[in-house]
Amino acid sequence: MASVVSVVFFSAEIVAQSSPQSFWTFSEIRSDTNSDNTLDYFGEEVSITGIANIETGLLHEHYLQAFIQNDSAGMSVFAMEIETPFEEGDSVVATGKIERYNGLAEVHIESYQVFKTASSIKVRPLSEVIESPERYLGMLAEGEGKVIEKGSTFNGKYVRISTEGSSKSMMVYVSNFHSMFDQFDFDVLGIGDRISVKGVITEYNPEFPEVRTFKLFLRTPEDLVFQGIPQFYLYLIAGACTLLILVILGWVVSLKRSVNTKTKTIQANLEQKEVLLREIHHRVKNSLAIVSGLIHLQEGNTESREAKRVLQDTQARIQSVALVHEKLYKTESLSKIRLNTYIRDLVEAIHRTFTDYKEGVELKFDMEEVLLETERVIPCGLLMNELVVNAYKHAFSKNKRGELHIRLKEIGDDIVLIVSDNGPGLPSGSEQQKDESLGAMLINSFASRLKAKMEVINREIGGTEYMFRFPSEKTTD
Numbered sequence: 094m095a096s097v098v099s100v101v102f103f104s105a106e107i108v109a110q111s112s113p114q115s116f117w118t119f120s121e122i123r124s125d126t127n128s129d130n131t132l133d134y135f136g137e138e139v140s141i142t143g144i145a146n147i148e149t150g151l152l153h154e155h156y157l158q159a160f161i162q163n164d165s166a167g168m169s170v171f172a173m174e175i176e177t178p179f180e181e182g183d184s185v186v187a188t189g190k191i192e193r194y195n196g197l198a199e200v201h202i203e204s205y206q207v208f209k210t211a212s213s214i215k216v217r218p219l220s221e222v223i224e225s226p227e228r229y230l231g232m233l234a235e236g237e238g239k240v241i242e243k244g245s246t247f248n249g250k251y252v253r254i255s256t257e258g259s260s261k262s263m264m265v266y267v268s269n270f271h272s273m274f275d276q277f278d279f280d281v282l283g284i285g286d287r288i289s290v291k292g293v294i295t296e297y298n299p300e301f302p303e304v305r306t307f308k309l310f311l312r313t314p315e316d317l318v319f320q321g322i323p324q325f326y327l328y329l330i331a332g333a334c335t336l337l338i339l340v341i342l343g344w345v346v347s348l349k350r351s352v353n354t355k356t357k358t359i360q361a362n363l364e365q366k367e368v369l370l371r372e373i374h375h376r377v378k379n380s381l382a383i384v385s386g387l388i389h390l391q392e393g394n395t396e397s398r399e400a401k402r403v404l405q406d407t408q409a410r411i412q413s414v415a416l417v418h419e420k421l422y423k424t425e426s427l428s429k430i431r432l433n434t435y436i437r438d439l440v441e442a443i444h445r446t447f448t449d450y451k452e453g454v455e456l457k458f459d460m461e462e463v464l465l466e467t468e469r470v471i472p473c474g475l476l477m478n479e480l481v482v483n484a485y486k487h488a489f490s491k492n493k494r495g496e497l498h499i500r501l502k503e504i505g506d507d508i509v510l511i512v513s514d515n516g517p518g519l520p521s522g523s524e525q526q527k528d529e530s531l532g533a534m535l536i537n538s539f540a541s542r543l544k545a546k547m548e549v550i551n552r553e554i555g556g557t558e559y560m561f562r563f564p565s566e567k568t569t570d
Contacts, residue, residue: 116142119166119231122191123198132191132198140188141168141200144212146233146293147312148180154272157202160231160293161185164215167231169199169295179207182214196298196305197230219290219309220256223263226294226307234309235291237320238263240282250279251308254288265290265317266297266308276314287320331531334407338475341411430470432508433460433501439474440481440499447485454489460501463508463565469543473510476539479532480512480559488516488556496556508565510545513558518551 117139124133143161152158157172159179170187171194179185187205191198219236222229238254241262245251249268255261265288267277282288290309298306311317437458444456465473481497489495500511536559540547545563552558 116140119143119163119168122168122200123230132193134191135193137191138188138203139191139200140186141170142184142186143168144210144214145179145181145183145185146214146231147310149175149178151272151312152268152310153270158270160295161187162214162232167229167233167293169194169197169231170202170205171199172202172205177205177207182210182212184208184210184212197296216291217294219263220259222294223256223259223261226263227296227305229294230296230307232294233291234294235289237287237289240284240286240288243279243282243284249274250277252279252282252288254290264306264308265292265311267311273314277311277317278314289318289320291316331534334531334535337407429464429466432463432465432470432473433458435470435474436460436477436499436501436510439477440497443478443481443485444497453491453493454485454495454497457496457498458500460499461503463501463503465508465565472539472542476536476543476561477512479536479539483532484512484514484516484557488514503565506565507562510561510563511558513552513556515554515556518555518557519549 119141122132122134122139122141125131126133141161143163145159146162146167147159149157149159155174157170157175160167160169162168170185170189171192172189185205185207187200187202189200189202189204192201193199214233216233216235217229219234219238222232222234222236236256238256240252241255242253243251248270249266251264251266253262253264256263267274267279271277290311292309292311295308295310296305297308298304437460440456440458444454447454484497488497496515498511498513500509500513502509537547540561540563543561543563545561548560550558550560
């Protein structure tokens with residue numbers, strides 16, 4: 094190996110031309126002639142050379158995990174530590190043993206050398222690679238596609254894209270070991286968005302070795318670029334609803350400041366102050382009722398079914414805020430509300446609005462008495478509104494007995510809120526994203542304001558269960 098390296102010091106290409114038998118080809122390393130899922134030369138010590146298509150320290154901060162390629166193939170290389178860093182475009186000569194990791198054939202490096210070269214890296218078009226990805230393992234590919242799925246695994250996050258003119262798809266993946274994992278913002282991606290990607294084609298199938306799974310590994314956040322505006326009309330509706338909520342909350346804040354200014358002369362009289370505050374909440378509740386009534390009138394003058402649905406959802410959210418203020422002027426404390434009582438009243442109020450399901454849906458409550466600060470009850474109420482209205486819209490039907498189960502517990506320093514139904518469960522694919530993306534966005538937003546950890550599951554006995562766990566005491570931001 095020493096003699097080979099000394100020649101490569103002058104040119105990696107010269108070594109490959111003058112000593113063709115010194116290096117193993119990538120196809121030889123991957124050979125499995127009897128198709129038994131065992132590499133023919135597993136454990137053999139080999140020497141390989143190629144051009145790095147990714148720099149060290151990206152896919153893992155400490156391990157040497159990278160890919161090298163030539164014009165026709167590529168190979169994964171791995172070592173327990175990075176001895177000599179290399180960059181994209183550098184020539185690498187390495188010696189190591191043939192191994193397999195989660196379905197991927199790779200060379201575990203024992204020693205390697207790096208040489209600066211002016212060699213260019215061949216990049217394959219994604220439209221070509223997506224038809225036969227096994228031919229391009231370890232190589233760079235780039236192209237455009239439409240997002241048809243997004244999700245996460247135990248060790249990373251991904252979107253799946255399809256290219257125009259092909260019936261196949263490709264997973265675009267980022268491992269949670271990636272040094273810039275948090276900089277890949279997949280949350281803004283939605284089904285139907287068009288993106289441009291560039292990355293390394295690799296194989297990964299830890300659960301089912303007999304099924305080959307191919308992925309495009311993104312190297313840096315710059316390898317993923319939006320094409321056009323993502324989910325514009327949904328953001329427009331969400332922005333309008335958010336603006337309406339902010340106007341209402343701003344109105345409440347303005348009224349409170351106005352009352353505080355007018356009552357400075359009677360600050361010493363606590364009982365008088367409480368009376369005035371109760372009156373404020375009463376008026377806010379009445380004002381919200383007026384806004385809700387105006388929206389109801391607008392709904393009656395609208396022929397668009399979609400517009401009616403948006404107005405009804407907005408009216409329900411306003412009513413959930415109004416119920417908080419109703420509780421405030423009727424309770425002894427002005428700082429905390431019995432969350433269990435508020436949730437029961439809110440759910441029963443929503444239940445009464447769905448007249449078609451009033452007799453067919455059974456409400457079940459299993460709630461402990463829990464006190465919650467006023468400012469956290471509002472996002473909690475809006476969260477409950479989204480969950481319950483969503484259940485009536487998607488989980489229940491007129492010809493089947495429905496069941497909506499609400500549980501509220503205080504466990505240690507946390508409050509646990511669970512909402513479950515016996516419907517068909519969450520749908521999969523693009524229809525779920527299209528129909529529920531606004532509701533899902535609002536649910537995530539309100540859960541974030543509560544600093545709640547959310548878990549959503551399809552129950553084995555049927556139906557969907559949402560579980561939220563958030564601190565029982567308010568924490569500083």
